[in-house]
Amino acid sequence: MNINQIYQQARKARDSRFDGMFFVAVKSTGIFCRPICPAPSPKEENVEYYQLAPLAMQAGFRPCLRCRPDSAPGSFAWKGTTTTLDRGINLLRAHPELNVEQICEKLGVSDRYLRELFTQNLGIAPKKFRLYDQLLVAKNLLHNSRLSIEDIAQASGFSSARRLQENLRTNLQLTPSQIRKNDVSKVPELAFAEATSLRIQLSYREPYNWPHLRDFLRLRAIPDIESVTEFSYSKGFTYADAKGHFCATINPAKSCFDVSLQINNLNHFQGVVYQIRRLLDLDCDPQTINARLSATGLPVDTICAGIRIPGVWSAFEAACRAILGQQISVKAAVNLVSQLAHELGEVHQEYLLFPTPEAIADSDLSFLRIPEKRRQCLQDLAKFQVHNSELTDLNKWLSIKGIGPWTVAYATMRGQSHPDIWLDTDLIIKKQIQQHELQPNEAAPWRSYLTFQLWSMA
Numbered sequence: 001m002n003i004n005q006i007y008q009q010a011r012k013a014r015d016s017r018f019d020g021m022f023f024v025a026v027k028s029t030g031i032f033c034r035p036i037c038p039a040p041s042p043k044e045e046n047v048e049y050y051q052l053a054p055l056a057m058q059a060g061f062r063p064c065l066r067c068r069p070d071s072a073p074g075s076f077a078w079k080g081t082t083t084t085l086d087r088g089i090n091l092l093r094a095h096p097e098l099n100v101e102q103i104c105e106k107l108g109v110s111d112r113y114l115r116e117l118f119t120q121n122l123g124i125a126p127k128k129f130r131l132y133d134q135l136l137v138a139k140n141l142l143h144n145s146r147l148s149i150e151d152i153a154q155a156s157g158f159s160s161a162r163r164l165q166e167n168l169r170t171n172l173q174l175t176p177s178q179i180r181k182n183d184v185s186k187v188p189e190l191a192f193a194e195a196t197s198l199r200i201q202l203s204y205r206e207p208y209n210w211p212h213l214r215d216f217l218r219l220r221a222i223p224d225i226e227s228v229t230e231f232s233y234s235k236g237f238t239y240a241d242a243k244g245h246f247c248a249t250i251n252p253a254k255s256c257f258d259v260s261l262q263i264n265n266l267n268h269f270q271g272v273v274y275q276i277r278r279l280l281d282l283d284c285d286p287q288t289i290n291a292r293l294s295a296t297g298l299p300v301d302t303i304c305a306g307i308r309i310p311g312v313w314s315a316f317e318a319a320c321r322a323i324l325g326q327q328i329s330v331k332a333a334v335n336l337v338s339q340l341a342h343e344l345g346e347v348h349q350e351y352l353l354f355p356t357p358e359a360i361a362d363s364d365l366s367f368l369r370i371p372e373k374r375r376q377c378l379q380d381l382a383k384f385q386v387h388n389s390e391l392t393d394l395n396k397w398l399s400i401k402g403i404g405p406w407t408v409a410y411a412t413m414r415g416q417s418h419p420d421i422w423l424d425t426d427l428i429i430k431k432q433i434q435q436h437e438l439q440p441n442e443a444a445p446w447r448s449y450l451t452f453q454l455w456s457m458a
Helices: 003-013 053-058 083-094 100-107 111-122 126-144 149-156 161-172 176-181 210-219 266-280 286-295 315-324 330-344 357-361 372-387 394-399 405-415 427-436 447-457
Strands: 023-026 031-033 047-050 197-203 226-228 232-239 242-251 256-263
Touching: 003 047, 023 053, 031 053, 047 053, 053 126, 083 100, 083 111, 083 126, 083 266, 100 111, 100 126, 111 126, 126 149, 126 161, 126 176, 126 197, 126 266, 149 161, 149 266, 161 176, 197 266, 210 226, 210 447, 232 266, 242 266, 256 266, 286 447, 315 330, 315 372, 315 394, 315 405, 330 357, 357 372, 372 394, 394 405, 427 447
Parallel strands: none
Antiparallel strands: 023 031, 023 047, 197 256, 226 232, 232 242, 242 256
């Protein structure tokens, strides 16, 4: 069975497991949809398939106003193997103020190499990818908000409302008023309460093991910074020069999270949404991951279908948690992190924010009852981060006394959501490997999921 036959069967079955993995373009209407679109199914001879929404847009198709391809979860079959491309996409989305040349500088690659990487893996140039991605963000906000066109232009990375409108007409054959007028979802609770208080929906691909993620986060939640209930996760955050708070509530009926978001700088809307998606691991492919976990020799009945990587808002926060949690229980570690946060964290609109590297670097941390070497390690990390705020290669932390490979790997896995981190020196992992006679390398490039799988089994 070829890939188009698989897509055809998934489209006809409206299989939610394939949502976001491909898009259905209908030649007779000029519209492209998600495979779960509730509209009457078109004839196969009128259909073309695309793996990415921007590719369908590049071919001249406009996004459906009913199933809204702008709301589909990410796909990216290469994720976990092409690190530079992954970082490039993240930078394009999170930093609309940077041009492609500046992003290449951050990646340490040439403009030509990045273009080749995008073209070979995605079939589209970086500039076009960014443009179409920004248009989908704008379309989503037009559906779900009462923001002015000027504010939506700011949030989606366009220089002005006029520039946004021109690109909507040119690339989507739509105007802002048409999108809002034809918003068939008509979900009142997704309207903005204030200019910078939003409600959005973030989709995921089934299955999604919310109980595993919820319980892992709840056990480690820092009071007043984050809160975990039976169906939701909330957190105060700092992102660049933006501050805010979000609450994500799972909505299994729609395979999404309903997210309320407060942010004081709309320029960072895209970056913050990316961070929320990463923290909740909304863009992974659970079918592929489950298959790789099974290939290691794990008994099928022990695999947590739909397991996700429980993210931490930043690699720095993840490292602080790891350093303070050395050789003590999870509960004791949470108490120490809570002390750090309440002593040095900033309160923003009644929500506590995790301390900045500057705040920790300027403190003697005498309020923490920990060994002096560990206190010094935390201060050294904070000072290093102050002078290397845009660091992405966490292996450079190894130059700091007290930080070893395990801490770097843990921060990379949870603070950057790297899918292929294997903590083979972890005592629990070692015991599980011996007990089940597993072949962990068979899970590559998804060994981070195997790590959490084995922890959950213990």
